[in-house]
C-alpha cells in the first residue's frame with residue numbers, strides 16, 4: 571500500500587487506449603467499499619466509456635478553454651471518465667434518524683464538514699489507488715465550474731458533483747502543471763505530534 575501511495579501521481583496526457591466499461595464498472599463498485607458516514611452510502615460513480623469522452627469534455631469545459639488549454643489534447647485521449655457525485659439529501663435524512671438526531675445535522679447548513687463530500691473524497695481516493703494497482707493512470711479534476719451541465723448530462727441533476735477521474739494509459743507527454751513547482755512543506759513536516 572505504501573508503494574502504491576508513493577507511485578500514484580496525476581497523469582494529464584493519455585495515449586487513447588480505451589478502458590473496458592464492464593471492468594471499470596466493477597472497479598468502481600470495489601472502490602465503494604470506502605467508509606461512508608452513518609452508512610449513508612450516498613456516493614455514486616458514473617462511468618463514461620472511451621466513445622463518450624469527447625461528449626463529456628463538451629459539457630465539462632467550454633470551447634474557449636478547449637481551444638486555449640495546452641493540456642486538452644492529452645486529456646481528450648483519456649480512455650474513460652468516472653464522474654463522482656454524492657446525494658446530500660441522503661445524509662440529511664440519515665442524520666435525522668433516531669440514533670443520529672442529537673447531532674443536529676438534519677439541515678444542510680448545520681454541517682461544518684459536509685460528509686457527502688468527505689465520502690466522495692474517500693471513494694475517489696480508493697478508485698485512484700485501485701487504478702494505480704491495476705496499471706492505469708488517472709487524474710482527478712475537481713469541481714469548480716460547469717457542474718450543472720455535467721450533472722444534467724449524466725442524468726443526476728439533484729446530486730452534488732465532487733469531481734471527475736480521467737483514466738488512461740500515460741503517453742509520457744503533457745505540460746508540467748505549475749502546482750508541482752510549488753515549494754511546499756515535506757510530508758514529514760506536515761505531521762505534528764501533540765505533546
Ligand SMILES: Cc1cc2nc3c(=O)[nH]c(=O)nc-3n(C[C@H](O)[C@H](O)[C@H](O)COP(=O)(O)O)c2cc1C
Nearest residue numbers: 578579580581582709710711712713733747749750
Ligand atoms: C480536490 C482536488 C482537486 C483537484 N483538481 C484538479 C484539477 O482540476 N485539475 C488538475 O489537473 N489536477 C487537479 N488535482 C490534482 C492536484 O493538482 C495534484 O494532486 C497535486 O498537484 C499533487 O500532484 P500528485 O497528485 O501528482 O502528487 C486535484 C486534486 C484534488 C485532491
